[in-house]
Amino acid sequence: MDTLTKFLETTGFANMTVGNVIMIAIGITFISLAILKHYEPLLLLPIGFGIIVGNIVGRDDMQLDVYSSGGTVVQDGEIVTQKVTGDGDVLAENTDEEKYAKTPVGGDRDVREKIKFNFGSVLAYLYFGVSQGIFPPLIFLGIGAMTDFSTMLSNPRLVLLGAAAQIGVFLTLIGALFLGFSPQQAGAIGIIGGADGPTAIFLSAKLAPELLGAIAIAAYSYMALVPVIQPPIMKLLTTQKERLIRMKPPRHVSKRERIIFPVAAFLICAVIAPGAIVLLGMLFFGNLMKESMVTERLAQTARTALIDIVTILLGFCVGASTQAQTFLKGQSLGIFALGAASFAVATAGGVLFAKVMNLFLKEKINPLVGAAGVSAVPDSARVVQMVGQQEDPHNMLLMHAMAPNVAGVIGSAIAAGVLWSVLT
């Protein structure tokens, strides 16, 4: 009977809260959206299933979740086990005398060997790639290997629209400070406005790991909602005449330009904002592998197998980190509200800056293209194409929109590097 009681205490039923049930329902919702509506399935499905896994609660000492990193610490000459909670607190608990032997450091070797070393959860080892910012740069490597910068190279003016859209990052940072978040948390929340999932995860892992789950969920959710969020703002801020502007076809870009660009662009960005070295280094490295044409096998691996493996692990671990105890808090609502605002502000920033540029340019830019500075590649470029074609079905804006789109990826990585440098 004692054995049965003990086992029942370890089951999910004994330890589950209403919050866990709510989170499991959210995970199922994400999976449903991915499968039935095809909303960002490569991300929502792993995240959704991770949420379900992360909210089945076992006994604390079973070390099952992403936060159970195991290890030992010595406290006052006694060896104890440690556990890092979802809030980032480090709990040091005296070990159970039935399982472990307490001994001072340097004590009897036979006694010390009897101590069971706690290795922690498998999920914690996988989550290490998220918490230590390993996975996002690897994803950027794959993104670089699949990105074509030729549209940006053919019309360098459009690069500035990618910069303008980063206003969403910094205005959101101000909004988060207003709501009472710490500067580090505000910086991590602000980067949602960069509309770049790996960048958001990377920065929040560095600055505010306790908010990583909420920030990642917000960032990926709003990226999936770009076709819903952007069009009303684009139409509100532009006139019909502006939406009908046709742009000159992009020029041919030589192979030399394509090869020189990633090296030179990395040097420029890394010297100005060294905090961006990790992300942009991998991005431009992947692009150079692609454009050099001598490492096609490596580029192929980076943009297929590697990015797929990392996406699976990243999505699953991010989902598993959103336990009810850490996710279902008032501040998560604040993060979601700020995330929506950041996307809207970023869209508006890009569109308005394009209108300002048109005041000085002879060859006008279609202001809709500015909305693609939000670096949700390629969704926001497709939204620009769609909105433009609602006015003129023969107006092909997609290739023009790809320029600020990929520039926005660079801009958001630089913004992340700046925030990391300033707020650490």
Add this chain to the structure above:
Amino acid sequence: MPSRLTGQFHAIRIDKTVKYVMGDKFSLQNIIDNDGISISITGMSIVFLALLLISLFIAALPHVLERLSGILPPEAPHAAPAARPDPAAQKPDEALVAAIGFALHVESQARKGEGQ
């Protein structure tokens, strides 16, 4: 409740994150106290500077390459990787086809013999 860790540490990894929660007071003073405006202006300026430099570099690059065209070797066309041969378009090896046909014929004859 977290317990305080004192004494000697032999931990593999300890996360010590500052625990903050969203404040009870929404106040512009929070922005001023944490230099929000200066961080934002500085950050936007750096982002703009970096992308402006990239933009200028991209604009200048074709002209620089044109000036150096006399020194640099002629550029090979930026071709896509050689396409793999389409198996359907390849002519089958006639000798191989004949050998396969003969083997199948022998096999079918052998089965007829067994059936009888």
